[in-house]
Amino acid sequence: VTMQGDNEHILKDIAIRKMTEMLSQVLVVVKEVSRDVQFIKSELADGKITPASCEGPLPDTVQQMLPIQLPITSEDDFNKAELLLKNEPDRQKMIARLALVGGSTPTCMIRRMLVTVLTNSLACKFNWAGKKRTPHDSKQPFKDTMMQDCMFAAARQYDRHLTQQAFSDTVKKWLRYAPWRAGGKKNN
Structure with missing residues (x-):
């Protein structure tokens, strides 16, 4: 009886060792795949590959496809971009460009798109509705822009399943903190 019990114990130990080795190998493969996915996401965000083909560099850079230099740094450039985005092909190119930004969650993606599109100093000139907080604090409404439409x-x-409310809440918060990111809010 003890010989059979010892054999069963030895077989269990061998099985456990083999399973542990296999799980270790699976873990290594999962880590490699995870690194590859992160690399591909990075390449997509930089516009070096297209999401449809993933076959290599784009013949033209995304910046050449878009007649808009990102991030936008001035109100004048923003207004020019708004005019361009009224043209449906340019609007579709901007949507495609922004979709490449990616993110781990919708909120993260929205913030990454905002960083891609606006400098902090320009973002300071916007709020969601354009409402004045003080007589000297007049801001442009971001909710009525073509850029906002493209981002959404x-x-x-x-x-x-992303709602307009969830989208706007993320944009509102990001715009609210633009003065701090741009070098600190001035206290009067």
């Missing part, structure tokens, strides 16, 4: 469309490609 790109975010909806990422998450079909």
Whole structure:
């Protein structure tokens, strides 16, 4: 009886060792795949590969496809971009460009798109509704812009269940803190 019990114990130990080795190998492969996925996401965000083909560098850079230099640094450039985005092909290119930004969550993607599109100093000139907080603090309404429409469309490609409310809440918060990111809010 003890010989059979010892054999069973030895067989269990061997099985456990083999399973542990296999799990270790699986873990190594999962880590490699994870690194590859991060690399591909980075290449997509930089516009070096297209999401449809993933076959290599784009023949033209995304910046050449878009007649808009990102990030936008001035109100004048923003107004020019708004005019361009009224043209449907340019609007679709902007949506495609913004969709490449990616992110681990819809909120993260929205913030990454905002960073891609606006400098902090320009973001300081916007709030969601354009309402004045003080007589000297007049801001432009971001909610009525073509750029906002493009960003929402790109975010909806990422998450079909994203609501306008969730999108606007993220944009409002990001715009609210732009003065701090731009070098600190001035205290009067």
